[in-house]
Amino acid sequence: MEINELEKTAAAIRVTIIKSIHAAGSGHPGGSLSAADIITALYFEIMNIDPQDPKMKDRDKFVLSKGHANPAQYAALAERGYFPKEDVMTLRKLGSKFQGHPNMNYVPGIEMSTGSLGQGFSTTVGMALAYKMDKSTGRIYTMLGDGEMQEGIVWEAAMAAAHYGLDNLTAFVDWNGLQIDGRNDDVMKVAPIADKFTAFGWHVISINGHNMKQILAAADEAKHTKGQPTVIIAKTIKGKGVSFMEDQAGWHGKAPNDDECAQAIRELGGEQ
């Protein structure tokens, strides 16, 4: 896909994020919008996947370790053709397969149930080990939040991934700087993220997480990095694309009302 098409797709995914969270009446718009460009790039350009055959052998796999951003993942999977977009509008409703946090046994294309922070990342270590054992050409991708890096299991997994030289594993950090109680720097400092991963033995790339060109170039560099896993630290804006949500901790876990939803869709250039 061309860069401008990827950007258009990301905008469409942002519209679905807003609509589905509005329909649900709860959810996490801020971190879904900050993650949207990377998730779009993964599903539409970077990964070798087949919506007609979600369990294809040697496919690339993506685990959303920051599981609360799953409206972005559901929207991307729908846009990619795994299921109809209307289905996603049942998000968080009783009986829906689109649970508040992703369930691998309900939704095609979801590779791991996540939601409890840090655990998705840890499971990707196992997935990457399995692909190594099987001499698979498939690659494993994951995305962590910045606040998520406060979980100890993240560093256990980071140590193991480097120890086993998992160069088939690429992690994105969605570094929007905010978490529920405020700025990372105020709640519990996670910086310097790059130095931490370097010390743990990872190849580190820093990018602007809303620049498609940079996202694709970083993923390509990761693919060609041998002997160690790669982390792509993506500086992002929480709530990106919706003026009143941008860089506001208050939009971490709150649904827009009718007026806010209409305005957000207008700003994103979507159809009401």
Add this chain to the structure above:
Amino acid sequence: MADKQATREAYGQVLLELGEKYDNLVVMDADLSGSTKTGVFKKAFPDRFFNMGIAEQDLMGAAAGLASSGKIVCASTFAMFAAGRAFEVIRNSIGYTHLNVKICATHAGITVGPDGASHQTFEDLALMRTIPGMTVLNPSDGNSAKELIRQAVAFDGPCYIRLGRASVPQFYGEAPDIKIGRGNLLREGKDVTIVATGILVSSAMEAAESLKADGIDARVIDIHTLKPIDEEILIRAAEETGAVVTAEEHSVIGGLGSAAAEVLSAKAPVKMGFVGQLDTFGESGEPDELLAKYHMTAADITAKVKEVLGK
């Protein structure tokens, strides 16, 4: 047949057999492979063994990832750190996902001995029992441990297997008639039923023998599968013998006693007594000394039976 064997020793031995049988069997550990006996597998199948270091949460998370990729995973560490420290990773990444991970947790209970209270877990069966879809096993000797582990590895889904450090009497034969989910009637009796699990099964047999002298005819049942529990054998025992005493090397809160009471209070209420760790922490000591001090011996079972029967 060895007279005595620790269930962890049996685990190491059966892993070798299973490694030959299943080429997708992977074994993982957290820096205790000498103690848990997974080191035996590592030596035979180095490409299918992963040491995750002293990081039990990542042990369980990575196990889930391997299982989601089609591997059968046996993940081992001490029971305290498997069921305890990594509980929520097991709950969300192995239980909620219903992945094919066998958590083979060793050094359970007070018989871990001199390491003391920090390493003596009495909570693991209670914790694991609360996870939907989790099969919970507690073998009583080496031979039954091997057979239950064979059966656990043969089905697709999460399973917790409790194993011990200390050598215990081997009273099942080499090819025991034992099946996950079905309690084993080890001794007929009509006055009371002793329902035991794990290493207290052999103590229950001893207790039943000594109760003969007091004219008490005790039935003994081995509940090696805490979940799904064999309701039928418990209900029949309650109806036919009229009293039930449970015995386990685990807290009396949440383990076998609670599981049996959940069934019997609803379906066949009878007077019950509970032998196990009484809401207290342990301490350093030799296994036999500790079992005696904390009231988990054959004599304690005998006393509890008499108390329940009012004799």
